[in-house]
Amino acid sequence: MTKPREDExxxxxxxxxDYELFRPMIRQFKIKxxxxxxxxxxxxxxxxxxxxxxxxxxxxxxGSTRGWRRWSDSRTCRQKSPIP
Numbered sequence: 454m455t456k457p458r459e460d461e462x463x464x465x466x467x468x469x470x471d472y473e474l475f476r477p478m479i480r481q482f483k484i485k486x487x488x489x490x491x492x493x494x495x496x497x498x499x500x501x502x503x504x505x506x507x508x509x510x511x512x513x514x515x516g517s518t519r520g521w522r523r524w525s526d527s528r529t530c531r532q533k534s535p536i537p
Contacts, residue, residue, distance in 0.1 A: 455499045455520050463520030464501060470514055473504040 455463040464476055477496040482489045503515070515521060 455501060457499065459520035460495055460499060460501065461520075463518060466518045466520060467501065467503065467515070470518070472515070475502040475504075476500075477502075 460476060464474065467474055478493050479496045480491055480493050483492050484490070
């Protein structure tokens with residue numbers, strides 16, 4: 454989970470550290486100045502999906518990444534449940 458409004462920063466820093474991640478985006482229409490304007494926003498604000506290697510991955514680097522706040526659920530982190 455990222456800090457509020459720091460999704461892009463955390464994504465950029467994790468990509469620079471060679472992590473494989475996914476941040477799904479959605480196109481929506483917002484009203485600005487009385488007109489509908491298309492905007493692209495995160496589907497799940499503040500969440501990044503990171504592919505981690507159980508054996509070789511250095512998970513400790515993620516905790517000190519700029520923009521990173523915490524794991525969304527420490528129990529799933531410890532269990533290392535793979536997503537198919």
